Amino acid sequence: xxxxxxxxxxxxxxxxxxxxxxxxxxxxxxxxxxxxxxxxxxxxxxxxxxxxxxxxxxxxxxxxxxxxxxxxxxxxxxxxxxxxxxxxxxxxxxxxxxxxxxxxxxxxxxxxxxxxxxxxxxxxxxxxxxxxxxxxxxxxxxxxxxxxxxxxxxxxxxxxxxxxxxxxxxxxxxxxxxxxxxxxxxxxxxxxxxxxxxxxxxxx
Amino acid sequence: xxxxxxxxxxxxxxxxxxxxxxxxxxxxxxxxxxxxxxxxxxxxxxxxxxxxxxxxxxxxxxxxxxxxxxxxxxxxxxxxxxxxxxxxxxxxxxxxxxxxxxxxxxxxxxxxxxxxxxxxxxxxxxxxxxxxxxxxxxxxxxxxxxxxxxxxxxxxxxxxxxxxxxxxxxxxxxxxxxxxxxxxxxxxxxxxxxxxxxxxxxxx
Amino acid sequence: xxxxxxxxxxxxxxxxxxxxxxxxxxxxxxxxxxxxxxxxxxxxxxxxxxxxxxxxxxxxxxxxxxxxxxxxxxxxxxxxxxxxxxxxxxxxxxxxxxxxxxxxxxxxxxxxxxxxxxxxxxxxxxxxxxxxxxxxxxxxxxxxxxxxxxxxxxxxxxxxxxxxxxxxxxxxxxxxxxxxxxxxxxxxxxxxxxxxxxxxxxxx
Amino acid sequence: xxxxxxxxxxxxxxxxxxxxxxxxxxxxxxxxxxxxxxxxxxxxxxxxxxxxxxxxxxxxxxxxxxxxxxxxxxxxxxxxxxxxxxxxxxxxxxxxxxxxxxxxxxxxxxxxxxxxxxxxxxxxxxxxxxxxxxxxxxxxxxxxxxxxxxxxxxxxxxxxxxxxxxxxxxxxxxxxxxxxxxxxxxxxxxxxxxxxxxxxxxxx
DNA sequence: AATGAATGAGGTTTCATTCAT
DNA sequence: TATGAATGAAACCTCATTCAT
Numbered sequence: 001x002x003x004x005x006x007x008x009x010x011x012x013x014x015x016x017x018x019x020x021x022x023x024x025x026x027x028x029x030x031x032x033x034x035x036x037x038x039x040x041x042x043x044x045x046x047x048x049x050x051x052x053x054x055x056x057x058x059x060x061x062x063x064x065x066x067x068x069x070x071x072x073x074x075x076x077x078x079x080x081x082x083x084x085x086x087x088x089x090x091x092x093x094x095x096x097x098x099x100x101x102x103x104x105x106x107x108x109x110x111x112x113x114x115x116x117x118x119x120x121x122x123x124x125x126x127x128x129x130x131x132x133x134x135x136x137x138x139x140x141x142x143x144x145x146x147x148x149x150x151x152x153x154x155x156x157x158x159x160x161x162x163x164x165x166x167x168x169x170x171x172x173x174x175x176x177x178x179x180x181x182x183x184x185x186x187x188x189x190x191x192x193x194x195x196x197x198x199x200x201x202x203x204x
Numbered sequence: 205x206x207x208x209x210x211x212x213x214x215x216x217x218x219x220x221x222x223x224x225x226x227x228x229x230x231x232x233x234x235x236x237x238x239x240x241x242x243x244x245x246x247x248x249x250x251x252x253x254x255x256x257x258x259x260x261x262x263x264x265x266x267x268x269x270x271x272x273x274x275x276x277x278x279x280x281x282x283x284x285x286x287x288x289x290x291x292x293x294x295x296x297x298x299x300x301x302x303x304x305x306x307x308x309x310x311x312x313x314x315x316x317x318x319x320x321x322x323x324x325x326x327x328x329x330x331x332x333x334x335x336x337x338x339x340x341x342x343x344x345x346x347x348x349x350x351x352x353x354x355x356x357x358x359x360x361x362x363x364x365x366x367x368x369x370x371x372x373x374x375x376x377x378x379x380x381x382x383x384x385x386x387x388x389x390x391x392x393x394x395x396x397x398x399x400x401x402x403x404x405x406x407x408x
Numbered sequence: 409x410x411x412x413x414x415x416x417x418x419x420x421x422x423x424x425x426x427x428x429x430x431x432x433x434x435x436x437x438x439x440x441x442x443x444x445x446x447x448x449x450x451x452x453x454x455x456x457x458x459x460x461x462x463x464x465x466x467x468x469x470x471x472x473x474x475x476x477x478x479x480x481x482x483x484x485x486x487x488x489x490x491x492x493x494x495x496x497x498x499x500x501x502x503x504x505x506x507x508x509x510x511x512x513x514x515x516x517x518x519x520x521x522x523x524x525x526x527x528x529x530x531x532x533x534x535x536x537x538x539x540x541x542x543x544x545x546x547x548x549x550x551x552x553x554x555x556x557x558x559x560x561x562x563x564x565x566x567x568x569x570x571x572x573x574x575x576x577x578x579x580x581x582x583x584x585x586x587x588x589x590x591x592x593x594x595x596x597x598x599x600x601x602x603x604x605x606x607x608x609x610x611x612x
Numbered sequence: 613x614x615x616x617x618x619x620x621x622x623x624x625x626x627x628x629x630x631x632x633x634x635x636x637x638x639x640x641x642x643x644x645x646x647x648x649x650x651x652x653x654x655x656x657x658x659x660x661x662x663x664x665x666x667x668x669x670x671x672x673x674x675x676x677x678x679x680x681x682x683x684x685x686x687x688x689x690x691x692x693x694x695x696x697x698x699x700x701x702x703x704x705x706x707x708x709x710x711x712x713x714x715x716x717x718x719x720x721x722x723x724x725x726x727x728x729x730x731x732x733x734x735x736x737x738x739x740x741x742x743x744x745x746x747x748x749x750x751x752x753x754x755x756x757x758x759x760x761x762x763x764x765x766x767x768x769x770x771x772x773x774x775x776x777x778x779x780x781x782x783x784x785x786x787x788x789x790x791x792x793x794x795x796x797x798x799x800x801x802x803x804x805x806x807x808x809x810x811x812x813x814x815x816x
Numbered sequence: 817a818a819t820g821a822a823t824g825a826g827g828t829t830t831c832a833t834t835c836a837t
Numbered sequence: 838t839a840t841g842a843a844t845g846a847a848a849c850c851t852c853a854t855t856c857a858t
Contacts, residue, residue, distance in 0.1 A: 172372025576784025
């Protein structure tokens with residue numbers, strides 16, 4: 001009995017937390033982080049000022065939580081390539097880029113904020129983003145190294161430049177087609193083209 | 205006589221304006237836009253609070269001016285390719301990217317702010333950035349169109365994706381080597397590699 | 409049966425009330441009234457916030473109750489002198505002061521708070537303190553009047569001043585030896601000296 | 613010219629500071645420190661909230677300043693006794709007590725707050741009060757030592773108790789006649805009686 | 817009776833901008 | 838023109854108290 005009550009309370013609490021997170025996300029994405037006040041957040045969530053602080057420590061902490069969620073979802077979308085896999089390496093890379101793209105498409109508001117103004121917001125936020133960027137570059141350089149070892153990718157090209165270029169191409173595509181773009185594009189198609197571009201370039 | 209006085213006053217005025225702009229740029233780049241107060245700016249410039257408002261309308265307007273300066277310098281660095289020119293098209297593109305890169309290297313503090321937190325700061329700032337981005341994409345798509353017309357670049361690839369990828373590759377390189385990087389890299393070398401990557405891809 | 413249940417509930421209730429009072433006293437004395445929050449009190453008592461309000465009306469009311477307890481204990485320690493008693497008047501006064509001193513020593517935490525910050529806390533608290541102070545002065549002036557009537561104390565001295573001085577001497581001793589002092593002093597010895605001082609002064 | 617302007621501004625500034633101090637003192641003494649908000653202070657002073665912070669760091673800092681003022685005035689009123697002086701020692705002590713009393717009478721609102729709620733308000737405030745109390749006791753014990761050396765005061769009495777009792781008598785008199793009392797009493801008369809009490813006691 | 821989530825008034829402080837000098 | 842004191846809206850956050858469960 002008592003347990004039932006406690007459990008239910010727990011669920012309600014969790015639900016309320018999610019609500020505040022969700023409405024805050026919306027408000028942040030509409031107004032931008034710096035132009036959003038705690039007042040805006042609580043008004044949107046329909047709770048009292050104090051209630052906000054019952055669930056979150058501060059404005060930056062709720063943002064950090066939103067960011068952490070996105071990054072962890074993204075980490076799930078990124079997986080290493082496997083030369084012994086049935087699929088070709090190119091197909092595997094296309095699959096990863098597609099998943100990343102889809103993940104971001106499914107989290108457009110959040111993607112929008114993170115891409116627009118996450119940088120320089122807060123020391124902890126910066127640290128998380130830096131860490132994620134390092135992970136991404138590490139993953140990319142590693143993948144490129146495998147490709148080079150297999151004789152698939154050119155040996156003479158600087159790995160750092162290649163990783164940078166690929167990352168930039170993907171990032172810009174996200175900016176153009178997810179953050180700025182109005183209508184949704186087909187993730188797989190974009191991914192295929194970016195990968196084709198990255199592998200074979202533009203020359204005929 | 206009076207004219208001399210007026211002229212001199214004009215020069216003094218112009219000089220002071222430049223001073224405030226320069227010190228504000230430094231402070232913004234050190235602390236970030238949102239963490240910088242008018243107090244910080246006037247203290248750094250050594251003028252009174254009121255004086256600041258004699259020269260600039262508001263905190264966001266001085267930032268807008270700094271941004272406008274950078275964008276106009278960048279516009280100068282970007283020039284169209286000319287098929288009838290002596291230099292090869294690739295050489296011309298490398299030259300443009302090199303100039304852009306060098307320009308940003310020479311304006312590191314400003315580049316840093318613009319890349320980190322210019323977005324979402326203010327409607328006018330956003331508009332300027334959007335316009336510039338559109339210009340860049342337009343220039344790129346145009347260049348690609350020329351390349352395709354000459355049979356130099358693949359016909360079957362989506363121009364928008366190509367423009368996006370190239371722009372992203374350059375932007376990321378700026379982020380990595382100018383904004384984040386500690387030591388200065390050789391602009392020409394980076395440009396050559398990005399262009400090589402973009403034209404011929406990574407595959408052997 | 410039912411009666412037994414009711415009685416037991418009553419006892420539990422009383423016990424819990426005492427618990428909250430006791431832990432609150434400790435917390436108040438450690439942190440001071442104004443630096444103590446209801447959160448501190450309920451955390452220390454191990455009850456829910458709402459429970460606190462089942463037993464006490466407000467933060468100031470629990471303090472008032474603590475104060476009332478101390479004052480009523482103190483009232484018990486103060487008793488009138490009796491000229492027809494076997495003990496000398498001086499001995500009787502020494503006994504009273506000793507008892508007061510001991511009472512306060514036994515309630516150091518409470519004494520500490522009352523002496524430090526009871527004043528200006530709340531209208532009702534102020535009223536209680538005023539009433540007690542008036543009682544004390546009344547008792548003292550009365551005792552002095554008896555002494556004067558018996559020819560024991562000087563006629564020409566202002567009774568109000570004498571009462572004030574004695575009260576102040578005792579109060580300061582409490583401040584120095586109970587509130588501020590680390591180690592416990594012997595109540596009787598202090599009492600004897602204060603009385604000696606008050607009766608015969610410092611001159612040789 | 614410029615100097616005149618600067619000087620005048622300085623004076624205005626100083627005047628405004630004094631104004632805020634004076635009205636704050638009044639409000640504190642009327643409502644008590646803890647029941648007074650910055651809003652109360654600025655409303656009473658007729659300045660904007662921000663203006664307050666132009667002159668004072670915080671609520672506790674303005675209180676600290678008021679306290680420091682009173683303590684420094686009091687320090688001026690307390691001076692050592694001099695056995696070789698023409699006036700008798702008793703007369704000298706009476707003079708000191710009178711001056712202290714008068715000083716406090718002239719600063720009734722401030723005296724009221726300090727006596728009522730200065731303790732436990734803030735670490736720095738506590739430190740100042742502690743230091744002053746130690747000074748007072750030191751001065752008193754020293755004076756008593758001189759009296760004992762001259763054979764004027766009893767040797768067998770504990771100096772600490774004597775100092776405590778005298779200090780308490782004076783403090784209580786201040787409480788009764790300055791802090792609580794409605795009409796002003798004659799400082800000299802009270803001082804004479806307290807000193808008489810302290811020197812020769814109450815017995816006939 | 818007991819709980820603790822929710823409330824919202826009110827706290828202190830900051831800061832972009834104005835304006836009298 | 839230059840100054841910097843003054844402004845006051847609005848920021849973030851706390852906490853005594855209430856109330857649905």
